[in-house]
Amino acid sequence: MIKNSIFLKITLLFVFALISFFAFSFYFIKFQIDNESKQSMVKYKQFTATINQIITNNGDLQTVEKFLQELGFEITEDLNIKEALLNYNRLPPLFNGLFAKTIQLNNEIYILLETQGKAILYKDTFNTHYQTYYFITLTGIFLLVFVFVLVIRGLLPLKKLRLQIKRFANGDLNVECKTKQSDEIGELANEFDNAIKKIAALGQSRTLFLRSIMHELKTPITKGRITAEMIEDTLYKERLISVFKRLQTLIDEFAKIEQLTSKNLHVSKEEFLLEDLISHTKKMLLIDNIDTDPIILNDPNDIIKADFELFAMAIKNLLDNAIKYSPDKKVFVDSKCFDLVISNKGKALKKDFNEYFKPYFKDRDKKHIDQGFGLGMYIIKNTLDAQGFEISYQHKNGTNYFTIHNCIVENFCMVPNQKKEVKNEAME
Template sequence: MHLKHKFILLSIVLFIANIGFFMRTNQIISESETKRMQNEITVFAQTLIPYYLNGNLNLIYKMGYNFGYKNIDNIPRNAQILKEESNGILYFKIFSYDSFIGFSISFLEDSINFVKQKDNNAWNNYKILILLFQLGLIFLLLFFLFYQIMRPLNKLKDSINELKNGIYAKKLKINQYDEIGLLFRDFNEMNEKISRMLKARELITRNIAHELRMPLAKIKLAISLKDGVELKEDLKKYIDSLNRISQNMLEFERIQSEGFELKNDEFLSESVVFEALKDLGGNKISLNIIKSIKIKGDLHLLSVAIKNLIENAIKYSDDGVVDIELNEEGIVFINKGKELQNDISYYFEPFYRGDITKSGYGLGLSIVKEIISLHKMNIIYKYDCGRHIFILCFKRNIF
């Protein structure tokens, strides 16, 4: 429920509760006051009856006047009878009308009737107490609501301070679905993006010097030992390696950046493979198209992922051969090679180290992982009969 709706609902509840409380309190006090006055009148009437039976009316009128009563001729027609007693000869009634309460004593054909103003002092005395109680109740409810709002906001403040101080903030748990819950969700998304971006930049900054050292050393060695055509070929190979490093780093940084937007184009699965293969000429690659399917996604990024998978397969293949198969599930990459020393998840981390990294720069498979994750696709790995098999599944984005 939105905060605005909560405030409106709370205001309505408080308004209705105050009215209900006021009416019920007024009813209780009124009933209590009426009962008190009935008892008072009963005692006073019992005092007057002997004088009434003796015919001493002047004394009765004087006593009534002294106690705040006034004499009336008859009981008003709109009066409500509150109490009625009789012994067959003497009749006694207590009645109420408008703001008056009174009594009647009848004997034979004669009667006396007295009324007095109802006492509102009791209600007036309780007004301040009731008002203070209602204000206290409203204050407690508002304090509870304020506490409910401020408690999660304080958590958010602490997380923002952690993020500001360079500490990766913990994911905030969302227990409510109002504006604060939406704010928590947006913060979690922002925190995740910032954390990923900072980690990516941290990894790149920490490893870039090390990654460039090897190809640069090879270039330096080639220049000092070789000349002519052989030198040019080696230089081209090492420069291509440097170019791949820089391209992978730039691509990795781009997809980690906050303003990155994923395209959602429509194309055939064979198109993305051909896009990846156009810069890989001269390699032993076999392509078997069993079935081409339509997919949606970013053609360039998917081609980068496929190119990295192919280059990885070529680099670590025993015979330099890579078999690619297109079927209704996705794209399968197969190459012969030794079994991995670590779990496959290890090699999908940026700048991994292991036996599989011959001249490796440790970014290829991590870029594949990021691109596949962005497209909400799956990648499956298995090792079977001396062969590494990667399956890029398009199932989630097939239409």
């Protein structure tokens, strides 16, 4: 994540720009110094040629000195430079006149006037100053650093916004992203803050609406059950009570679905027998007292580790669909290693299995009066996802197989060593 950080990219870009500016300034100043040094050397040689021409025309030392003073030259009194003059070849002993030449010492250019007994060094009083170049370089560096600081300060709210978005994604709606920053990032943060407030308001109104509906439904159900208790006919009494129990169970299921979709449901896994699970789902389906049991359970002692209520809700919907759409109204519950397999006789699903997970999905090819609202597979998918389980589908030899993977921690159809290995792997 650090490698893809926008702050790292901007910092690297700034370092590259700073190094490039340094390199450009260094070579530019060096070029200017070398160029001006060459120009100065040419200029001094022209002066020297003029002085020698004056000497040739019988000009004396005073005439030459006056000429140099008019050009802005003055005698150099630097002792180090005078000492360096000793390294230059002196005039021949028989030469009694005046001679001028251009010399270069310590990267400085001078005009040397020599006689047999005297040497005078002249330096131009006009000095070339490179402070302007250095000032421009320092100004450029300052501007680069200033722009870098401005950009980083402008991007700093992104860190806070990222943390707030992460909190919001984890279900915390009490986040504050509003800022006084007026650029694009500030507008983004303010718009996200407005979106959070709207989503929170919608969530609260939705929760209030669902809870109000469920509360209003509980009142007539309670009254109906009390009335059913007063009926003397035992058969009708039991049927009515079972119906009201079923309605109460449906309301509780809706409450769990509401919590599940709003990510407010706490999942607590525990181990339980497959037989207990099927017994509970039979009560949910109101088939626990009928003579012909449509659910055929092959491995009742298998142990499942899941959230009992949520897992029972998923299994109940799977069993309900399997019974409803099976020609023989039978459903088979088997286990295969870690997996729980629910199967029934019937035609293959005509659409992609994932299409059935959409809420309010209805297969128009099925003409069942009790087809429902199309929430069965949606509930199955979400309840299993909340527990970390996956479901797959396969049709083979006229049978539909719905497999919930990795939910069994101990399978009693295995030999003892296999059971131990399966349980250890499932625990991991």
